[in-house]
Each structure stands twice: as C-alpha cells, then as structure tokens.
Amino acid sequence: MDGVKVFVADDVSESGLEPLRAAGFQIEKRTGLKGDALFEAVRDADALIVRSETKVTAELMDAARRLRAIGRAGVGVDNIDVPAATARGIVVMNAPDGNTMTTAEHTFALLLALARRIPQAHASLKAGRWERKKFVGTELRGKTLGIIGLGRIGRVVASRAQGFEMKVIAYDPFVSPEQARELDIELLPLEAVFERADFLTIHTPLTPETRGLIGAQAFARMKKGVRIINCARGGLIDEQALYEAIRSGKVAGAALDVFSEEPPPPDHPLLALEEVVVTPHLGASTREAQESVAVIVAEQLRDYFLTGSVRGAVNMPAVSAQELHTLQPYLALAEALGRFQAQLTDEPVREVRLEYAGEVAELNTGAVTRAFLAGLLRNVSARVNVVNSLLIAEERGIAVTTSQRRSAAEDLPALRASVVTVSGGHAVAADLFGPRNEGRITEIDGFRIEVIPAGHMLVLHNRDVPGVIGKVGTCLGARQINISRFHLGRRERGGEAMAVIETDGPVSDETLNALRAIDEVISVRYIELDS
C-alpha cells in the first residue's frame, strides 16, 4: 500500500519491519530526533513506531496531522500519552508477548549477578585483584522471592526461580488465588510480600497507581539484607528511598535495568554505590526479542491499515480478521445508521440506546456500537472514528446503553438505534438482507420502510391524504430533482405517514422550504450519506 507512510523514531529491528515493506508501505527510519526535528519528521506519517526512547506527547500527535496508529515495539506504553491518542482517534498498539522471555531472563541474570556479586568481582579481577573473601555470595535455594506484578514477565521469573528451588510469593490484585495456586505461588497482600521476601522483583506497568510503589514505607517493612531487582520501570521505586535503604544496610543490594530518568545523570547517587548493579534498559535487548516485537507491531499495523482488524491495541477492543469478515457489514450498517440519525435532528443528543438481535448479538457488539457512534458524532470533529467515538460520547455526556437478544425468533431487526434528545428523538432500525448482506433501514420512528442507507434522501412526515405524493413530485420535478426511489410507510389509514424519497442529487434549502410549504407536509429532513 504505497500511500501509507510509517515513521520509525527509535532503533527498531530492520528485519522486523519486513511485513510493512512487503505490503508496500513507505518506511522512513530516523532515530534520536528531538523537538522541532521530530515534529517535522512525523508531519506526513500515517503510522509511528517507537520503542521506549521517543516520548509520544499530545503535541507530537498534533504535529502529525495524518497519524492514525502508533506502534510500540515492546510492552510499556508509559512513553505514549494514550488518552491523548484515544481522544485524537489514534490507535495505540504494543507487542506484549514479544519480549517476555528475554526480559524475564534479564531479570534473572540481574538476580544472579546480585546474589553472587558478579559485576563487582569481575571488575575487581579485571583491575588486577584476586579478592575471593570479599565476594562471598548468597545461595538462592530456599530463599523467598517476592514478585510484585504476576503478569507475563512475573510468571516466567517465578518459574525460573522455582527451578532454583526458591519459594515464590507474589502480590497482584488482578490475579486470583486459584491462578496463583496453579503456578505454585503464594499470593499475599503487598505488605506481607515486603515483609517476607529475601529478593524482591517488580513487574508491573508504570501507572499513577504504581508510581513510587516501593518507597520508604515499603523498605521499612522489609527484612534486613533484602535484595531488590527492577527490570520494569524506574518510577516504580522511589530512588532516593532506595539509596537511603542501601546506605543504612537495610537493603543489601539492588539490580536496576531502569531509571526514573533515562539515561540517569552521571552523578545519580545510586550509580555511585558498590551494592548497586546496573544495565542501561537492556531488559528487552536480545536479537530475538527485538525482531519479535518489531514483527508483531509491523503485522498489527499492516493489518489495521489494510483490513481494519485490530490486534494488540491498548485503547480499543480487539477485532480479528476472521471476526471482521462477519462483522464488516454490521459495522458499515451501524456507521451509516449513526450518520442517518445525526441528520434526523438538530438537537444535542442526550442518550443512545442500541438493541442488537440475532447474529450480530453473538458478535463483538462493542465494535458495532463504536461504529454507530462514529457515524453519529462524525460532525463533532474531523478525527472521530471507532477509536475515540465512545470517549467523545462520554465527554459530551451522552449515555450509551446496549442490549443483546441472541434469539432471532421474534423477528427483531439486527440493530435498533434510539437517539434521545431534549424534545424526544428518533428510533431507527436496520437489518442485513440477501446473500450479499446488503444493509437496509427497515423502520423509522415506528414506520415500516425499506431504504438503502446511501446517497441523498428526504425523510418526510405528512398527513395521509390523497394527492401528497403528486404535490411532492411536482415540487421536486420543477427544480430538476430526479427521484430515484420513493418509499412509503404509514401506521393507519388517514393518520400520519412517512415517505423516504431517494434523489439523484443534493436538495437545496430552497427546495426544502418549498416542500415544507405544502399543507399536508408535517416535516422534512434532507439526509446525505455518501460524503
């Protein structure tokens, strides 16, 4: 796909980008750019790929006017302003499985280095000394490893520790005791993990909740002589508190791959301590992991641009290619229905109720709801799409409720959308028909009708008396407006009727006023669905 431009801002594996190249995407890789140079470089990018170095701020996204997707070749997305991306309709994807093993192995390398003081012994010998007494270590067997964050990496670290006959305890509020028991891990409250661990390793994401999770209070609870490993994010540990805990002898040593500021300033106090082992954020730095995260992200981006399927996104639900195949006609129908509904009223929307029935109710209705809202809110901002439509609805105070009726026995339409405004609102139903799954609007405000949701149309309410169709036809004909289809619906004879009149071209305000001037016409709306 020649049109898609991908800017790669960090040192991402070249071979890992092959899926994008093979699909014809244009790739520009320039690493280490900062400030205006970076802003300029992303100006025309449709997609941006980063590792942890580049900070993807709201301002950077605003500079990249065409940006539709950000790929993080790795796990942590704390260098990306995800809420800002969502608000701008930009999907953020990461590669959570690509570097798990490698990072767990690095954690274990640091743990062993800490236990046996390998870096210090190595430096000593290279400096010409033979200090066997100085570097007496500690055995792992029988020691307790405390793991905070029992996700992908935490679990691999746990299994490696069990191989070394360590007792593994953990804290993770999102893991059930049953899951932990299956892994032979004792799940405990955070304080208990602090109190019992001989080695403590952290593997949570950096979020407002986890920032500074290991601080002075935590160190106060720990055993004297505890060893700390951090291969997740620097901000999880209060570095000043760690420094003081090491100086006081409470903490025997720390192995750090990550820092609150990267790179840390050369005079960072922790770097000066003999008990501290460091690596420059190398957790994920193996050839295998780098290639793996790059391939994962490249394939996810390729598929997003080519098919619309969503995998590995942190700000929208997944939709697989297979699911998309079945879902696509419903997504298109819902989006068109949303646009139709938006043009039925000038009043602000207060509430949206979506009812799904039959096949669609078994599918990913979350995606269909987002598609409907994207259509409904299309005029709110140029960047409304399925990524941000739910958020925009929420920001506008629009209550969105959905219901699913899996049985199609009651002959319900696949989709019924009720939009509530201050003075009422409208309910429109739609369905798919035939072998080609063609969408039709089947009901408008209780009037049965069958309309293709495309093109130009007039939705006209009138009194059900003879001659109205003729007058409407004459009015349009006099203005050279050709009617392509005319659909009528009424509830009872002589009551109120509805007509949906499809026209070959647009209808001006002057024509609408002329139609409104016809006695029997109650209301007319012009709706355009193609643009």
Ligand SMILES: NC(=O)C1=CN([C@@H]2O[C@H](COP(=O)(O)OP(=O)(O)OC[C@H]3O[C@@H](n4cnc5c(N)ncnc54)[C@H](O)[C@@H]3O)[C@@H](O)[C@H]2O)C=CC1
């Ligand atoms: N040093 C490096 O190069 C690398 C660092 N990382 C870091 O490691 C982190 C963990 O990675 P994965 O295990 O793949 O993520 P994951 O999402 O599989 O696991 C994170 C775990 O943390 C838990 N958690 C969340 N909040 C918590 C809290 N307040 N207290 C305790 N547990 C909490 C979650 O329930 C989850 O089980 C990433 O977020 C990333 O920042 C990841 C890869 C490489």
Ligand SMILES: O=C(O)CCC(=O)C(=O)O
């Ligand atoms: O890109 C890298 O090497 C950093 C990896 C990392 O920190 C992550 O995946 O969260």
